[in-house]
Amino acid sequence: MKMSEGVEWTAHACVLLAALPKGVGLPANALAEFHALAPAYMAKHMQALARAGVVESVRGAGGGYRLARAPRDISLWDIVEAIEGGEPAFRCVEIRQQGPCVTPQGDFRKPCEIHAAFARAENAWRIELKSVSLADMAAEVARKATPQKRALLTQWITGKLA
Amino acid sequence: MKMSEGVEWTAHACVLLAALPKGVGLPANALAEFHALAPAYMAKHMQALARAGVVESVRGAGGGYRLARAPRDISLWDIVEAIEGGEPAFRCVEIRQQGPCVTPQGDFRKPCEIHAAFARAENAWRIELKSVSLADMAAEVARKATPQKRALLTQWITGKLA
DNA sequence: CTATTGCGGACATATAGCATCCGGATTAAA
């Protein structure tokens, strides 16, 4: 059970976007360059984020991607859902309804116990992810950055916006 | 992010084993037949459970698999760990340490915020899975079964043990 | 008009999941 690397890519990209002034964005190329990632693939992931309404795209020269909502209102779950899709990792295929011991009128209205347990677990996971916002993460990253790093970042961003 | 179907297979198999008298087991073939699953693949999964110490194997004629501990002491997490491995779904590859804005002495001793958030979420998921035991699930399944189904089950099991 | 940028699809490759089969070892029972 592995999560797509695209989640890490886009999560970091969104934290970067959250550090920008409200309404300002960056093209996919810049977002890829910032973490030395494959540009074409990053572009593909950003399109998924746009479809999911996490970011807004601006086409044409000088365009790019910017957050669709305030960083406070975008959670890690929003990103996971956009990239991975919202389907649960555990997919019950109801094997309990197969085999030599299933009764004809088999009362399978009640959900499978195993299925229910995994649903509870995944719900706990989602709740935790929903509780973390881009604002939280961006603030923490900024707090830990050295003055030197801050300056480098500002310089790079201004270069991209120019 | 999808979980292996083997988890569903073995979880159901273990619930069945939990319903058996203490110390009694069933061969892999029977466990597969009970839910109409591919015998060879079920056998492979049961080997993984045995390696992980969830079940004990008994070789030779009349052998098979039985639970290695009391149903109360085996959790859904034990099964997931045996089949899927214990690695987290989110694998941080530290892309924050790449790119044009990393400072030479980059202080990356503190873990990445994104990584930390996913670790918390997966921990909540594991805690939930650890809180569900085979005893819980077997009891619930037994409670919901009709007398007819109970009889069919008893008959099938005695046939397999004969 | 041109350069930049996002959009969606087609395509190619790599990795993981699904499933089977086989030879060897072990053991109960005929």
Added chain:
DNA sequence: TTTAATCCGGATGCTATATGTCCGCAATAG
């Protein structure tokens, strides 16, 4: 002692998913 049942580990093949690239089209700023 022979036979049948059973687990074990590895080799193998197939399929689905993930990863990654490329292209033509549309939109837009200068």
